[in-house]
Amino acid sequence: MLKLGFIRSSACRFSPSIVNLSPYPSFPPKQAISFAVRSQMGSFTTLSQSSSRLLFRQLFEKESSTYTYLLADSSHPDKPALLIDPVDRTVDRDLSLVRELGLKLIYAINTHVHADHITGTGLIKGKVPGLKSVISKASGSQADVFVEPGDKISFGDLFLEVRATPGHTVGCVTYVTGDGPDQPQPRMAFTGDTLLIRGCGRTDFQGGSSEQLYKSVHSQIFTLPKETLLYPAHDYKGFTVTTVGEEMVYNPRLTKDEDTFRSIMQNLNLPYPKMIDVAVPANLVCGLQDSKTN
Numbered sequence: 370m371l372k373l374g375f376i377r378s379s380a381c382r383f384s385p386s387i388v389n390l391s392p393y394p395s396f397p398p399k400q401a402i403s404f405a406v407r408s409q410m411g412s413f414t415t416l417s418q419s420s421s422r423l424l425f426r427q428l429f430e431k432e433s434s435t436y437t438y439l440l441a442d443s444s445h446p447d448k449p450a451l452l453i454d455p456v457d458r459t460v461d462r463d464l465s466l467v468r469e470l471g472l473k474l475i476y477a478i479n480t481h482v483h484a485d486h487i488t489g490t491g492l493i494k495g496k497v498p499g500l501k502s503v504i505s506k507a508s509g510s511q512a513d514v515f516v517e518p519g520d521k522i523s524f525g526d527l528f529l530e531v532r533a534t535p536g537h538t539v540g541c542v543t544y545v546t547g548d549g550p551d552q553p554q555p556r557m558a559f560t561g562d563t564l565l566i567r568g569c570g571r572t573d574f575q576g577g578s579s580e581q582l583y584k585s586v587h588s589q590i591f592t593l594p595k596e597t598l599l600y601p602a603h604d605y606k607g608f609t610v611t612t613v614g615e616e617m618v619y620n621p622r623l624t625k626d627e628d629t630f631r632s633i634m635q636n637l638n639l640p641y642p643k644m645i646d647v648a649v650p651a652n653l654v655c656g657l658q659d660s661k662t663n
């Protein structure tokens with residue numbers, strides 16, 4: 370299904386066609402195990418992933434209420450793994466879990482340049498030889514690999530698709546698990562700060578735009594199957610996961626028409642994140658402001 374590919378250097382531009390970023394050869398496909406997801410009026414099923422090969426962990430950093438996600442292909446002999454949105458404070462916890470589970474961490478990926486905490490990507494690169502940092506080209510940040518909409522990030526026989534979802538920042542992307550017979554069902558989307566559970570990212574700094582965010586969610590997230598599991602980069606109320614179907618009905622901002630949405634976003638009156646002046650410059654260089662090894 371996937372073309373064999375190669376790791377491109379940070380100077381390279383990705384073609385918009387299928388790109389396999391995996392350093393591993395293809396593995397014979399297994400039969401997919403899919404579960405029926407029943408959804409009745411007002412009732413939404415949030416099954417955990419049902420792929421026999423996906424190992425998935427949702428990890429929490431409590432100071433910034435950030436979720437980091439660990440995904441691995443547990444059926445591949447090397448158990449290749451990636452982390453989405455690691456935080457500097459919890460790098461040791463995350464790497465010790467990776468070791469305990471016998472995984473080979475190959476990518477540290479960010480959904481965007483965070484404003485409220487420092488990414489763990491740079492620290493992880495210093496501790497895991499060969500690991501590549503990944504972020505969108507549109508983010509303007511440094512990394513080993515720059516992705517663009519439509520690119521695929523492979524780990525073993527699993528992959529994530531890149532969808533551009535600007536609005537919270539210009540470079541925000543959502544990573545969506547693959548659409549294929551051996552990929553997790555239901556699909557899973559890692560929305561960063563674009564879509565939060567019953568909310569969305571603010572749009573009042575870093576090139577944010579409520580018009581863009583509204584369009585991103587409606588064209589790139591709400592068009593996914595309704596049972597798609599949505600995993601945000603933050604939650605401030607104790608929620609962990611939602612679905613497309615649930616947010617299309619209950620999201621108090623994104624269910625409104627665009628004018629009402631714009632007005633809601635203009636009147637959020639949120640204080641700036643406490644760490645913004647430190648976090649943004651650091652995250653533009655992979656979280657390592659004083660190092661050339663980012």
Ligand SMILES: N[C@@H](CCC(=O)N[C@@H](CSS)C(=O)NCC(=O)O)C(=O)O
Nearest residue numbers: 484485562568569570571639641642643
């Ligand atoms: N109080 C926190 C920052 C809270 C905040 O602004 N969260 C952002 C995502 S992190 S930049 C956001 O978009 N929130 C939307 C919302 O409706 O809460 C801090 O000082 O770090």
